[in-house]
Structure formats: C-alpha cells, structure tokens
Amino acid sequence: MVKVKPGDTVESVIVDGNAVAGLLSDALQSDATLLKLTCGTCGDQSVLAEALVELDEAGAIVRCRSCTHTMLTLLRRPDGVTLRIGTFEMAFPGAAG
Numbered sequence: 001m002v003k004v005k006p007g008d009t010v011e012s013v014i015v016d017g018n019a020v021a022g023l024l025s026d027a028l029q030s031d032a033t034l035l036k037l038t039c040g041t042c043g044d045q046s047v048l049a050e051a052l053v054e055l056d057e058a059g060a061i062v063r064c065r066s067c068t069h070t071m072l073t074l075l076r077r078p079d080g081v082t083l084r085i086g087t088f089e090m091a092f093p094g095a096a097g
C-alpha cells in the first residue's frame with residue numbers, strides 16, 4: 001500500500017463499485033463482535049460486543065454505551081437484512097432476516 005504524506009499530490013480515478021467489492025467482502029467476513037465503533041456524538045470507542053442494543057422482532061438498534069446515541073440500525077426484512085448507519089443504508093440480500 002502506498003503511504004500518502006502531507007503535500008503529496010494524489011491522483012484518483014472514478015470507477016464502479018466492483019473496484020471495492022473484494023475489500024468490502026474481506027472486511028465483512030471478520031468477527032462482528034470485534035468491529036471497532038466510534039460514536040460520532042461523544043467520541044467513545046468500543047467494540048460492537050460492548051455496545052448497548054435494543055432488540056425486537058423488527059431488528060436491532062445499536063447505541064453508544066456512553067451517551068446512548070444511535071450508531072447503527074439492523075432491520076430484518078423478508079428478503080434479507082438492511083444495515084443503516086446515519087443516512088447510509090446497505091442491504092444484505094439473503095441474510096437471515
């Protein structure tokens with residue numbers, strides 16, 4: 001991997017999502033309990049296993065253990081699971097819903 005230092009000129013290209021599919025697949029196959037979460041409100045850092053979770057039939061709301069701000073939401077849907085982080089939403093078709 002190339003390290004970029006302040007003052008370096010960086011060129012980028014615009015490509016489609018296939019360019020990051022492998023990297024994202026690798027990231028998602030890790031142990032979810034060890035995902036590092038940083039609260040955008042208070043800055044608390046923890047792993048997913050330490051977060052507060054409101055769990056019901058519709059899904060789960062993962063909250064900051066320090067300030068209880070919502071960090072992410074998982075929704076069970078008939079066709080899979082949807083992960084929502086802020087205004088970002090990602091669907092996992094076929095995931096246990």
Ligand SMILES: [Zn+2]
Pocket residue numbers: 039040041042043044064065066067068069
């Ligand atoms: Zn917080």
